[in-house]
Amino acid sequence: MSDPHRHLTVKGPARHGIEIKKSRFVCSLARVADEEEAQAFIAAVRKEFWDARHNCTAFVVGDEQRRERSSDDGEPAGTAGVPMLEVLRRRGLTDTAAVVSRWFGGVLLGAGGLVRAYGSAVSETLDLAGVVELRPVALLAVTADHVRAGRLENDLRAAGHAVRDVSYGAAGVRIEVGVPESGTAAFHAWLAEATGGTASAVETGRTRIEADAD
Template sequence: MAEPSPKPYLTVRGSGSRELEIRKSRFICHLARVADEDEAQAFVAGVRKRYWDARHNCTAFVVGGEQPRERSSDDGEPAGTAGVPMLEVLRRRGVTDTAAVVTRYFGGIKLGAGGLVRAYGAAVSEALDGVGLLERRPVALLSVAVDHTRAGRLENELRAAGYAVAGLEYLADGVRIEVGVPEPATARFQAWLAEATGGSAAARPAGRTFVEVEV
């Protein structure tokens, strides 16, 4: 039985941070794209080490696709007022493979439970808006073998036609171009390739990969 194709998912474009000031407290949200729980924990540890003098470094992350793993921590804030609202923002925005740490420097004015929930949620939401999201879409990976004299032109034609060039490998006898193609469109791609190269290049299945599209 064929393995089912993975589904598209949203994640952050990369690492970044945004800062809010709420009633004299500073809330700095740090975001990163992470591949698994180990990477998420390493990112959290790095932020906590850098901001060791902060009152709190609260965390939330979501990793994985079909059955995501989620973790959150209030790091000394009243239970449920920091990590959980941070995690809820990640869930509501539908992002995964994403870790968030909100560093708080206390400004001397207590916010109350409701104020903390709003502040930590807002910090993550604004950071997501600032860093930006992209969709990772699963595609079939096809390997196209072509000679050196044709490779540059074919690469340009592939990009112009909207195909995702996933990699180039220069070999002694030619160039291997890896192309990401939506699985339902592989037959159409084979026909396009035959026409574009006069039948001189062929594509072979090379697994699956993801292409990234900004949203």
């Protein structure tokens, strides 16, 4: 069973097709930030594949309060959108939208065949796309003088800290670092020891960073 506290999403956009009894099923996947982005992605695929008999959809967005939607787009109720959504649920994904476009090949698949076809199209495309975990981090702005900045940046990277940005100004150098939310106190202690107290860090916000899903 997937962990509802983990924020898993598709690594990037992907597209993959399968053929079953002369019907062609093409799944398009994308990472989306919210429902508006999901609907815009769905609209774009429907426009691209206007000649498909069906463009069935499913998406999950949000964190703790996840929002789910699916559409059979003319297929028998429960045979397309729901099995697509179930694949996203089983994988524990959020912020992910899927569209499966079908070109009918003249052979009826039956309810069970449709469920398997739509579910398989999404599942196979997810396998190709890959999944990442978006882990919450605190953003810390580390400031140092120009003399120490280069070595400090190297030390930060060597210690495994996520350096996100480095900017140079007249007053000094600002290095933005992403630190796991539970590790900010330890980071401040590390920074003080590594720099002999000559550098400081101020929290500037929160974000999520990609990490390979275990």
